[in-house]
């Protein structure tokens with residue numbers, strides 16, 4: 001995977017800004033965080049990378065896209081892939097998500113398996129552990145997340161339970177490492193990076209220094225719109241909303257020192273009633289969504305934008321392969 005990704009998304013390696021790799025000890029590679037919904041994967045990714053790149057929410061399974069962030073060290077690069085929750089497929093969308101996860105797992109150099117410190121290991125965790133065991137020889141690091149939510153005794157007990165799970169499901173010594181971590185208060189976040197980096201292969205840097213994500217900007221724009229559109233109505237339509245960026249184009253005839261980008265975005269829902277929720281009475285809610293998202297997008301792109309949002313009904317898009325393809329899943 002190492003040499004495939006450099007040019008993805010039109011943000012490939014650029015001249016200048018590359019870290020030096022001639023000291024011989026450089027490591028670089030890919031790691032993925034897996035775990036059941038709500039295990040803390042997105043929050044930990046953000047804490048490791050130091051910038052908000054993925055949606056976090058109190059509701060499960062909001063992370064739809066594979067989002068990468070990059071941890072830069074003077075002697076290493078850790079490229080993180082944040083996957084959707086690995087779970088038993090229910091709808092076709094679920095199946096697609098799991099295919100995506102399986103594909104990602106087979107391509108990375110190490111896997112971080114997130115298990116919350118404050119919740120008992122359950123069937124969902126065992127299911128994921130068995131999937132990981134099937135991936136074959138690959139370092140699997142257990143990350144006991146949300147350590148701030150467990151007291152010392154409970155954390156110790158959880159670490160023992162996780163050790164046991166590793167031996168039972170993976171055989172031999174079980175997990176390559178077990179690290180308790182809290183993304184919330186920063187406890188051991190650096191250690192997680194150190195441990196994952198220790199499992200990366202010797203390699204020259206794969207990305208220019210300072211690049212925090214290779215996610216195509218369009219995907220980040222879509223995430224910002226999606227986040228704004230779900231604000232306050234997650235209960236009503238968390239799984240029924242797909243956001244697709246139609247185009248991002250510079251407005252013609254603008255002065256060079258004051259450019260404006262036209263950003264056109266489509267929001268797909270499954271039913272007319274959901275369209276009404278997004279738009280709100282007299283279009284008021286959609287205007288709020290737009291002004292909210294616009295601020296985030298302007299900060300992301302570093303320029304003023306005109307944001308054009310369109311809400312469309314794509315009936316049963318979650319179950320229709322053609323529609324899923326069109327929506328980028």
Ligand SMILES: Nc1nc2c(ncn2[C@@H]2O[C@H](COP(=O)(O)OP(=O)(O)OP(=O)(O)O)[C@@H](O)[C@H]2O)c(=O)[nH]1
Pocket residue numbers: 035036037038039040041042043044055056057058059060061062063084085145146147148149181182183184185
């Ligand atoms: N107290 C505490 N809460 C955390 C921590 N990490 C994550 N959370 C919370 O746990 C919830 C789920 O976190 P996410 O990072 O969205 O979990 P996820 O595994 O990416 O979830 P999915 O996208 O559903 O797969 C959110 O409400 C977070 O604020 C932590 O270290 N401490």
